[in-house]
Amino acid sequence: MAIPESFIQELLTRTDIVEIVGRHVQLKKGGANFMGLCPFHGEKSPSFSVSPTKQFYHCFGCGAHGDAIRFLMEHTGVGFRDAVQDLAGQYGLQVPDDDPLSPEQKAQVAARRERQATLTDVLEKAGDAYRRLLRDSPRAVDYLKRRGVSGAIAKRFGLGYAPEGWRALASVFPDYADALLVESGLVIASDEGEDGKRYDRFRDRVMFPIRNVKGECIGFGGRVLGDEKPKYLNSPETPVFSKGRELYGLFEARTALRDHGYALVTEGYMDVVALAQLGFPNAVATLGTACTDDHVHKLFRFTDSVVFSFDGDAAGRRAARKALEAALPHATDVRSVKFLFLPEEHDPDSFIRENGEEGFARAVAQAVPLSRFLLEAAREGCELGSAEGRARMASQARPLWQALPEGALRQQLLAEIAQAAHLEPSGLQALWAGQTPPPSPAASRDEHEPHDFHGEPMPPAWDDGTPPAQPRWSSQRRGKRPFPSAPPRPAGPRPKPASRADHAARLMLERLAAWEHLSGEEHALLCSLPPPHGPLFAWLESCLHEYGPLEWPQLRADMAGQAFEDLAVRLMAGPAGTASDAEWDAELRDLLDRMLIEQLKTQETEAIAAAGRDPQALARYRELLTRRLALEKKQRAGS
Numbered sequence: 001m002a003i004p005e006s007f008i009q010e011l012l013t014r015t016d017i018v019e020i021v022g023r024h025v026q027l028k029k030g031g032a033n034f035m036g037l038c039p040f041h042g043e044k045s046p047s048f049s050v051s052p053t054k055q056f057y058h059c060f061g062c063g064a065h066g067d068a069i070r071f072l073m074e075h076t077g078v079g080f081r082d083a084v085q086d087l088a089g090q091y092g093l094q095v096p097d098d099d100p101l102s103p104e105q106k107a108q109v110a111a112r113r114e115r116q117a118t119l120t121d122v123l124e125k126a127g128d129a130y131r132r133l134l135r136d137s138p139r140a141v142d143y144l145k146r147r148g149v150s151g152a153i154a155k156r157f158g159l160g161y162a163p164e165g166w167r168a169l170a171s172v173f174p175d176y177a178d179a180l181l182v183e184s185g186l187v188i189a190s191d192e193g194e195d196g197k198r199y200d201r202f203r204d205r206v207m208f209p210i211r212n213v214k215g216e217c218i219g220f221g222g223r224v225l226g227d228e229k230p231k232y233l234n235s236p237e238t239p240v241f242s243k244g245r246e247l248y249g250l251f252e253a254r255t256a257l258r259d260h261g262y263a264l265v266t267e268g269y270m271d272v273v274a275l276a277q278l279g280f281p282n283a284v285a286t287l288g289t290a291c292t293d294d295h296v297h298k299l300f301r302f303t304d305s306v307v308f309s310f311d312g313d314a315a316g317r318r319a320a321r322k323a324l325e326a327a328l329p330h331a332t333d334v335r336s337v338k339f340l341f342l343p344e345e346h347d348p349d350s351f352i353r354e355n356g357e358e359g360f361a362r363a364v365a366q367a368v369p370l371s372r373f374l375l376e377a378a379r380e381g382c383e384l385g386s387a388e389g390r391a392r393m394a395s396q397a398r399p400l401w402q403a404l405p406e407g408a409l410r411q412q413l414l415a416e417i418a419q420a421a422h423l424e425p426s427g428l429q430a431l432w433a434g435q436t437p438p439p440s441p442a443a444s445r446d447e448h449e450p451h452d453f454h455g456e457p458m459p460p461a462w463d464d465g466t467p468p469a470q471p472r473w474s475s476q477r478r479g480k481r482p483f484p485s486a487p488p489r490p491a492g493p494r495p496k497p498a499s500r501a502d503h504a505a506r507l508m509l510e511r512l513a514a515w516e517h518l519s520g521e522e523h524a525l526l527c528s529l530p531p532p533h534g535p536l537f538a539w540l541e542s543c544l545h546e547y548g549p550l551e552w553p554q555l556r557a558d559m560a561g562q563a564f565e566d567l568a569v570r571l572m573a574g575p576a577g578t579a580s581d582a583e584w585d586a587e588l589r590d591l592l593d594r595m596l597i598e599q600l601k602t603q604e605t606e607a608i609a610a611a612g613r614d615p616q617a618l619a620r621y622r623e624l625l626t627r628r629l630a631l632e633k634k635q636r637a638g639s
Helices: 005-014 017-022 068-076 080-090 103-135 138-146 151-156 179-183 250-260 269-277 293-299 314-330 348-365 370-379 387-403 408-420 425-433 500-510 512-517 520-527 533-547 552-558 565-571 581-609 617-638
Strands: 028-030 033-036 048-051 056-059 160-162 187-190 197-200 205-211 217-224 232-234 263-266 283-285 305-310 336-341
Touching: 005 068, 005 080, 005 533, 017 033, 017 048, 017 056, 017 068, 068 080, 068 250, 068 520, 080 533, 103 138, 103 160, 103 179, 103 205, 103 217, 138 205, 151 269, 179 187, 205 250, 217 269, 250 269, 250 283, 263 269, 263 293, 263 348, 269 283, 269 348, 293 314, 305 314, 305 348, 314 336, 314 370, 314 387, 336 370, 370 387, 370 408, 387 408, 387 425, 408 425, 408 581, 500 512, 500 533, 500 552, 500 565, 500 581, 512 533, 512 581, 520 533, 520 581, 533 552, 533 565, 552 565, 581 617
Parallel strands: 263 283, 263 305, 305 336
Antiparallel strands: 028 033, 033 048, 048 056, 160 205, 187 197, 205 217, 217 232
């Protein structure tokens, strides 16, 4: 269900962005605006500005900017709808829907949400009790001290203690027979006997509360104080907790992920706690299960770089292989995935205590890139000195390579796999496809005339006079895949895009899934464009969060009545594209780089203008200039 754009605008009109941001960032008045340290990148001098008149935030250092809804999404990691509902709740507004459910469906949704809220309340109450009980247990406190856990870290992660005894929670919850205690996973109900038997799930264990990205307690992990089995015990699957989707420590690490520039994924609660205390607060952990696609997707909402850290034993290698398979579909050209393999006798907790912060940092810097680990996984068990071994390696590499998204990384790995198999890349790809590559229809086209990926001649220039980017792909294209069909238009040449904003909008309408692979800066750039383009991109983002990557006919039906409907229909009034993903990505990347360059020029002008009253303005100007020159160098190298 889409949220009406009119409601979004009303909500933002009522919102005080200074108040919203001020709950997370310490702000000080500076002229007409408020300034503070940017929560999206590490800095020592404030370059993060919040404008009460424009109801907008902007960082002159990293370029992050947006409205109150975007701030909540970027800072807390929640989706668009959750951010809107959170903000609306703070101002006493009810979020409407353009596509309302039936009364019965609405009642079911409301009941489910109320049930979930009730369960988190029960779990929060248990967590408070466990923390009190920890203070009263010298044995549990001594265990944490021996493990090197400070009181400050224990408080930050909300550590507690579940005492010995079968019904300790009976003193916390007056109605121990309440079904919510079983549904939340705190109590186990046995079917034996007439009345059955109830007892606490967690007994004589240090308790680690598991929080979602909103900070709500959704479950627990408990560790024994000795060597009993099982060493770790997790909450069962409940309406609010799924171990295949949640990561321990993500709520606590969300700011550190941006400060450190990457997420460090481990396998245990104590790894996260120890690393946070010893200089790596950007660590998170899977919850007793293999890394999943949902885990990786969630991490990339906070950072573009992930390092998986595993024990050096055979189990650690198996876990790494699972993480590789989960990460491959998300390994775009703008993201980094690495694998840190520790010595066999170590886990992250023991390694950092023995080698210190600097030693662990060196190990992280030497982590294995995804590309190299993929090749190692493909070569496993293969004797590359024989044709049979090389054939087996190519066969093992196929599903790994095919899981990668289209892009430069995918093409480079194809070449490396082909080289190891003593084959040509085109021959290997045809072998995997089970066919001979067909001759390219583009071969007869004039090689010297630039064409866009729809096969039409490129326009001579943008409306602003800037020459368009030359497509950087070969005319010998293979493996074309059609994009979703759009309503047909009369025959004739494709109309020239009126502006870069128009061109970006058409590309996103053709392939909405690409939005997930853009950086936060690029999201903000597109969503902050003047109407109707900015609201269109914001609406597309909300659709993606709610429904996934819809195709144009579905988007067309859902946007009826929106202010940007005419723009979108005009842009899509043409034949469907026939480009490969790599060709499409190259055009989008070139376009976004040019738009970022123009934005940086504008920010440079603003920084120069502010130099007389802001001592930090010249430093910001130099940072902006350095970044723009790097982008322009990249543009020249690719042309």
